[in-house]
Amino acid sequence: MAGIKDVASHAGVSVATVSRVLNGHPTVRPATRALVLSAVAELGYRxxxxxxxxxTHQTRTLGLVISDVLNPFFTELARAVEDAARSRGYSVVIGNADERPDLQDHYVRTLLEHRIDGLLVSPTDGGSAPMLESARASVPMVFVDRWIAGIDVPVVHADGHGAVRDLVAHLHALGHRRLAVIAGPETTTTGNERVAAFRAALAAHGLPLPDAYIGKGDFQTESGRRATAAFLELPEPPEAVFATDNLMALGAMDELRARGLRVPDDMALAAFDDIPWFLHTDPPITAIAQPTTELGHRAVHALTDLVEGRDAGSVTLSARLIARRSCGEDERNEGNRR
Amino acid sequence: MAGIKDVASHAGVSVATVSRVLNGHPTVRPATRALVLSAVAELGYRxxxxxxxxxTHQTRTLGLVISDVLNPFFTELARAVEDAARSRGYSVVIGNADERPDLQDHYVRTLLEHRIDGLLVSPTDGGSAPMLESARASVPMVFVDRWIAGIDVPVVHADGHGAVRDLVAHLHALGHRRLAVIAGPETTTTGNERVAAFRAALAAHGLPLPDAYIGKGDFQTESGRRATAAFLELPEPPEAVFATDNLMALGAMDELRARGLRVPDDMALAAFDDIPWFLHTDPPITAIAQPTTELGHRAVHALTDLVEGRDAGSVTLSARLIARRSCGEDERNEGNRR
DNA sequence: CTGAAAGCGCTTACAG
DNA sequence: CTGAAAGCGCTTACAG
Known part of the structure; x- marks a missing residue:
């Protein structure tokens, strides 16, 4: 592969000049520039x-560590991040933690070694060594969707409290009283907050949230399936289940289907995070939709602001309930997506 | 951030020695090694x-350019690629072409500038300048899923002919005679091959494939919707539609639903590429499943073989039909996934 | 407007 | 077993 020296000698100028035209330095004579450009083209120089x-001590690259690529929410988020980054002149390299703290740490370490200009992360746990290290190393960092308490960097996320309250009201109106939740890992903010919001909303209706009605999940499909199986084996199974992400809702449907049970007749189901397929499932799934694309854009804006020396603060958007038929018939609220 | 010099002076050795212990060079005295290691730890050196x-002229990084991250097939493929690469000591950086040749070119260019050791691509078009360039630049390259005729690199893909033949037999047995297809871009191999396989299978049953029954799609949701709308406005709409990827099947369902039409009563539907949600759609979708994970692993193996100076050849796996209920009731063939 | 030279942070023959 | 030095391919003050 041709190097800058080849271009220079081919054009009969110094490497400094070649560098200047490549970087759009203003003080280059047009004739010289043309000479260089044609040498570049001729040699196919990259x-x-x-x-x-x-x-230059900068890579124009952002690192994005997401919790799970197989989760459509994160995939959509990654897409938005990528678009926003590209439009600001950055590349992004993605690390997929697969909800495993060890893998997450592997990626932040690798990304840091590659000297990315900034780090965007949706943490899988409550704060590991490399994460603290990177904060200490003062690499610009922004949390998106999930965050770690005690690490003082901007957080871009959606607050689901209002939507969860709407969901509980919806379930209550439909006559459901025994409400359960499939939680995410306790080490994640979203894992805790969604359950807390659900519990608070239940309390407002005078409803309890017994421990047996809190399924331990990890945001992945299999755990949704296991939690659902456990609910069904209770002497008094819940009438409705709120899966705190879409993959665990998928697991719940897998389990229900395997047992020949029907939603919502045998069990109502709702999910956090809306995805296109929820419109076509049997029945269509009631879900809480986050402004995913905007989250991605805002996160990149905050991060590039930091990278480029500007200030950046946290941003909190809100989520909204999209009632469909998985909690029972109530066509008044029937909603669409997009 | 601490550099190798800091570590060296902190440990009282030369930078050469630090480098040697970091790279596991055998001829380092244990005591020296310990000294260096503790300096590394103390300074948090990365x-x-x-x-x-x-x-070193190598990045231990592989580039992966996929056609569309929002497509679960590619997301699963990316995941498999990532896993295989990591286990062989490589990082992977992903470029999402979003089915746009210009974006694809942007990414291969960027990846090449970043001097990735090898390039894995599922091309969005029939062969653009940067792609040829990269072949010419003799960067190790392998195609996965899709390929470009005329660029002589290993291809790792699944042959869908047998599965498409099974699908047509299935449709025929269910009594469907007017069969249509939603094609991908003609510039992609998979776009052409799936239609060709479908046409050949129809011919074997003495069935025609009129032009009006070939919907022009681009592998993305909206095009599936448009093609379906066009089919429905035909004087004689097809009885069954084969969407050549899962996103276009989603678009078809969107359109059908918007018109209040039902699958399979108003129109049977099948898709290329199986995804977990197909089990739960209304009705469950009959699909052709590729061995996605294995495709990803094999592609990485071929690419790392090339990168490390070994030979690598193409590999062809096969796809299989998973009959569910979207083409009509035929419970004998009812199949599950996973 | 352009060139010669230093230097980014490492690795690796080459000596010793 | 270890160090001094060259060099990877660029960019950027510093001169002129």
Whole structure:
């Protein structure tokens, strides 16, 4: 592969000049610029970003560590992040933690070694060594969706309290009184907050949330299935289940289907995070939708602001309930998505 | 951030020695090694991968350019690629082409500038300049799922002919005679091959495939919706539609639902690529499943073989039909996934 | 407007 | 077993 020296000698100028035209430096004579450009084209020269980064101390690359690529919510988030980053001139490299703290740590470490300009993370746990380290190393960082208490960086997320309250009201109106939840890991903010919001909303209706009605999940499909099985084996199973992410809702449906049970007749079901398929499931699933694309955009804006030396603060958006038929018939509230 | 010099002076050795212990060079005295290691720990030193890459001419990074992250098939593929790469000591950076040739080119260019060791691509078009360039630049490359005729690199893909034949037999047995297909872009191999396989299978049953029954899609949701709308406005709409990817099947369902039509009564539906949600849609969708994870693993194996100077050849796996209820009731074939 | 030179943070022959 | 030095491919003051 041709290097800058080849271009320089081919064009009969110094490497400094080649560098200048490549970087759009204003003080280059048009004739010289043309000479260089044609040499570049002729040799098919592609600048070496590695060398440039070593020299400039910036990579124009953002790291994104997400909890699970297989989760459509994160995939949509990643897509939004990618778009926003590209439009600001950054590349993004994604690390998929697969909800495993060890993998998450592997990626933040790797990303840091690659000297990314900033780090966007949706943490899988409550705060590991490499995460603290990166905060200490003062690499610009922003949390998105989930965060870690005690690490003081901007957080871009959606507050689900209002939507969860709406969901509980919806369930209550439909006559459901025994309400259960499938929780995420206690080490994650979203894992805790969604359950807390649910509990608070139940309390407002004078409803309890017994421990047996809190399924321990990990935001992945299998755990939704296991939690649902456990609910069904209770002497008094819940009438409605709120899965705190879409993958656990999928697991719940898997289990229900395997037992020949029907939603909502045998058990009502609702999920946090809306996805296109929820419109077509049997029945369509009532879900809480986050402004995913906007979350991604805002997170990138905050991060690039930090990277480029500007201030950035946290942003809190809100989620909303999209009632469909999985909690019972109530066509007045029937909603669509998009 | 501490550099290798800091570590060296802190440990009272030369930078060469620090480098040696970091790289597991055998001829380092244990005592020296211990000294260095404790300095590394104390300073929280993280080697600069950028500098290392510049020096060694390798990044231990693979580039993966996929057609669409929002498509669960590619997301699953990316996940498999990532896992296989990590287990072989490589990172992977993903570029999402979003089915746009210009974006695809942007990513192969960027990846090449970043001097990735090898490139894995599922091309969105029939062969653009940067793609040819990268082949010419002799960066190790392998195609996965889709490929470009005329670029001589290994191809790792699944042959769907047998499964499509099974699908057509299934549709035929259910009494469907007017069969249509929603195609992908003609510039992609999968776009063409799936239609060709479908046409051939129809011919074997003495069935035609009129032009009006070939919907022009682009593998994304909206195009599936448009193609379905067009089918429905035909004087004689098809009885069954085969969407050549899962997103276009989603679009078809969107359109059918908007018109208050039912699958399979008003129109039977089948899709290429199986996804977990197909089990829970109304009705469950008959699909052709690719061995996605294995495709990803094999592709990485082929690519790392190339990168490390070994030979690598193409590999062809096969896909299989998973009959569910979206083409009509035929419980004998009822199948599950996973 | 352009060139010569230093230097980014590492690795690796080459000596010793 | 370890150090001094060159060099990877760029960018950027510093001169002129």
């Amino acid at each position: 600048p070496n970003a590695v060398a440039r980064s070593l020299r | 080697p600069n991968a950028v500098a290392r890459s510049l020096r």
